[in-house]
Amino acid sequence: SLELAFLADWIERYGLAITDFPFVIGRSSSHPSESLPLRSALLLDEKPPHHLSRRQFAIVQTEIGAGVSDAGSRLGTFVDGVRLGPEPIPLVRGNCLEIVAGGMHSPYRFQLRTA
16 A cells, blocks of 8 residues: 555664564554554554554564564464564564565565664
8 A cells, every 4th residue: 555655665764763662564544442552552454454563563572682573363473484483583683574464465564683
């Protein structure tokens, strides 16, 4: 959709600094009663058939630093081709990871750079 293309272009051009954890990426809900009480999130509008879950994946703070984990999604989240589980994988400073949310053929692809 045009909104998603604009958002993707804006994020690619200006970046999105994540400073509040957990930071959840997922699908927004059209029903206010189903909205998730999240302080820090990127919720994308998506029309059926859905690739994204309402809570797809999360960037979390762990004892050893930041990590990324699947948040119980239905179709999975993949980092550099490997399916994530519920346990966070550590993010290494200087890495650039490709995250595919909602199955390997999903259009929802992110690059996560750690500074």
